[in-house]
Amino acid sequence: MPFHKINGKMVEAPVQPGQRMFSQRGAMLGYRGEVSFTPNLTGGQGGVMSMIGRRVANEDTPLMTVEGRGTVLFGHGGHHVHVVDLVGDTLCVEADRLLAFDGTLQQSTLFMGSQGGVMGIVRGQVTGQGLFTTRLSGHGSVAVMAHGGVFELPITPGQPVHVDPQAYVAHRGEVTNRLSSALGWRDMIGRGSGEAFQLELSGQGTVYVQASEEKL
Amino acid sequence: MAQFRLQGSRVLAVDLAGDAVKARNGSMVAYTGQMTFKKLSGGGDGLRGMVTRRLTGEQMTVMEVQGKGTCFFAAQATEINLVRLNGETLFVEADNLLCTEAGLRTGTTFTGLNGMASGDGLFTTKVEGSGWAAVTSNGPAVILRVSQGMPLRVDPGAYVAHTGNLNRSLKSGAGWTTLMGEGGGEAVQAEFTGEGLVYVQPSEKITFGGDV
Numbered sequence: 001m002p003f004h005k006i007n008g009k010m011v012e013a014p015v016q017p018g019q020r021m022f023s024q025r026g027a028m029l030g031y032r033g034e035v036s037f038t039p040n041l042t043g044g045q046g047g048v049m050s051m052i053g054r055r056v057a058n059e060d061t062p063l064m065t066v067e068g069r070g071t072v073l074f075g076h077g078g079h080h081v082h083v084v085d086l087v088g089d090t091l092c093v094e095a096d097r098l099l100a101f102d103g104t105l106q107q108s109t110l111f112m113g114s115q116g117g118v119m120g121i122v123r124g125q126v127t128g129q130g131l132f133t134t135r136l137s138g139h140g141s142v143a144v145m146a147h148g149g150v151f152e153l154p155i156t157p158g159q160p161v162h163v164d165p166q167a168y169v170a171h172r173g174e175v176t177n178r179l180s181s182a183l184g185w186r187d188m189i190g191r192g193s194g195e196a197f198q199l200e201l202s203g204q205g206t207v208y209v210q211a212s213e214e215k216l
Numbered sequence: 217m218a219q220f221r222l223q224g225s226r227v228l229a230v231d232l233a234g235d236a237v238k239a240r241n242g243s244m245v246a247y248t249g250q251m252t253f254k255k256l257s258g259g260g261d262g263l264r265g266m267v268t269r270r271l272t273g274e275q276m277t278v279m280e281v282q283g284k285g286t287c288f289f290a291a292q293a294t295e296i297n298l299v300r301l302n303g304e305t306l307f308v309e310a311d312n313l314l315c316t317e318a319g320l321r322t323g324t325t326f327t328g329l330n331g332m333a334s335g336d337g338l339f340t341t342k343v344e345g346s347g348w349a350a351v352t353s354n355g356p357a358v359i360l361r362v363s364q365g366m367p368l369r370v371d372p373g374a375y376v377a378h379t380g381n382l383n384r385s386l387k388s389g390a391g392w393t394t395l396m397g398e399g400g401g402e403a404v405q406a407e408f409t410g411e412g413l414v415y416v417q418p419s420e421k422i423t424f425g426g427d428v
Contacts, residue, residue: 080293148226148293153246160248167245167290209246211226211290 003074003083003100003141010075011083011143013100015068020103023074025062027099033070040065066100074100074143079216081143082150082208084172089205090137093144093170096216102140110135144170148211160202166213173205218317220298220348228289228296228315228350232282238322239289239315241277249285256280280318289315294352297359297415299379306343308351308377317347351377353417360414369405373420380412 003011015021015035028037040063066072075081076099084091092110101107110133136142144150146169153161155175162180171177180200201207219231227245230237241255256278281287290296291314299306301320316322323342343349351357353376362368362382369387378384387407408414 148290149224151223151227151288153248153288161246162248162251163246164242164244207246209227209288210293211224211245212293213242213245213290214292 002085003143005081005083006073008080008149009078010073011081011100012071012073013066013141013143014071015066017067017069021066021072021100022063022103022107023066023072023100024076024096024098025064027074027076028064028066029073029075031070031072033068035066035068035070035072038065038067063098065103076145077216079145079147080149080210081145082169084142084144084170084208086136086138086140086142086172088137088139089172090135091142091170091172092133092135092175093142094216095134097145097169098134099143099145101136101142104140105136105138105142108135108137109133144208145216146208146210146212147214147216150208150210153207153209155201155203155205155207157202157204160200161207162198162200163207163209164213165197165199166215167209167211168199169208169210171201171205171207173203175201175203175205175207177201218348220315220317220350222296222298223288225295225356226290226293228298230281230287230289230315232284232287234282234284236280236282236318237287237315238278238318238320239281240291240313241279243289243291243314244281245288245290247283247285247287249283251281251283251285251287254280254282278322289350291352294354295356295417297351297353297357297376299349299351299377300347301343301349301379302346304344304379306349306351306377306379308341308343308349310341312352312376313341313343313349314352315350316343317349319347320345320349351415353415354419355417357415357417360416362408362410362412362414364411367407367409368414369407370414370416371420372404372406374416374418375406376415376417378408378412378414380410382408382410382412382414384408 003013006012010029013021022040025039081099086105150169155161155173178200180198218235218237221229223229238256244253296314307325321344323344325340325342357376360368385407387405
């Protein structure tokens with residue numbers, strides 16, 4: 001079920017019987033046809049165990065299940081919406097940036113600390129991203145929110161991309177990320193350039209960056 | 217030479233080949249290749265620039281970005297306007313200046329009472345030389361031409377920047393209704409005369425003039 005962009009801040013999605021869709025609670029703007037919205041107590045896919053996992057991981061943005069027949073409009077907070085079509089690959093995104101996604105996608109919570117050990121834990125604290133992130137994989141579409149629109153940067157082996165942690169939105173593909181710091185003596189005496197910490201993304205894939213340094 | 221281009225309307229991409237640009241502190245959102253970021257001591261050029269910055273409050277914390285690759289800049293999802301300078305002078309509020317090529321000189325000028333009433337402060341930033349500068353505006357800016365005999369009046373809150381040989385003065389549109397508290401909210405305007413271009417944004421900053 002592809003998302004159809006109405007404008008930069010609103011997407012429309014068709015809903016058919018037997019095809020579920022998940023969206024952030026309260027993100028429905030309008031709908032046509034017979035569509036029901038049920039709050040999703042488990043906060044997404046999987047059973048109670050994955051719900052507990054998400055609660056623990058603080059990646060449990062309230063979701064609702066969208067079912068029925070018709071078309072639904074989604075949008076939230078005036079943020080720009082970007083649609084990512086997954087074809088068997090994976091997308092890592094913060095749960096609070098997820099606007100809506102196909103029920104066909106596999107949802108899981110990823111422990112970021114496993115990438116990079118202690119530095120991974122430091123990264124979560126410094127960037128405000130926390131230790132966990134939501135991972136979606138399979139075939140389907142995802143609508144992601146960002147402040148001020150999104151642009152894509154390709155990541156190829158040997159050419160890592162550095163992103164300001166506040167401007168980072170999501171990434172897809174086989175990408176490892178690590179916190180790189182450019183802390184020097186200048187930062188210690190308060191003469192830093194404001195770019196002391198960066199996320200270094202390397203591997204093969206795409207990173208989505210927003211045109212603002214404002215977290216959602 | 218640094219190459220300035222727009223990635224969409226809200227992201228500035230600068231291709232660097234070992235040279236440097238000056239940008240607002242913390243405005244980098246992403247980069248490829250090798251980059252170093254260094255805070256510049258002051259913002260204006262040289263020691264004198266630093267002293268004037270301190271005194272005038274027109275300070276923009278600036279960093280120098282140097283390296284090889286592409287660096288992306290953005291500021292709070294504001295629209296970006298590229299301005300090419302060929303020896304002329306660009307006057308811009310420090311808040312609206314995002315990035316300048318290393319060859320451009322930045323300084324501070326006194327705008328006097330004009331600035332004060334418009335909420336812009338007494339001083340404004342001056343950019344001179346040849347090269348690219350990136351100016352941010354809240355919403356897409358329109359560029360209005362001013363020529364001899366065709367002065368332009370803009371709301372001080374919507375004014376972003378200007379280039380060319382322009383004189384700026386403050387005009388009052390206040391009448392007796394304003395005094396009675398029935399003003400139209402457009403009591404103060406900035407008038408530009410001469411030859412040049414004025415950048416106006418579709419949004420108004422909070423100004424003293426906007427209240428009356």
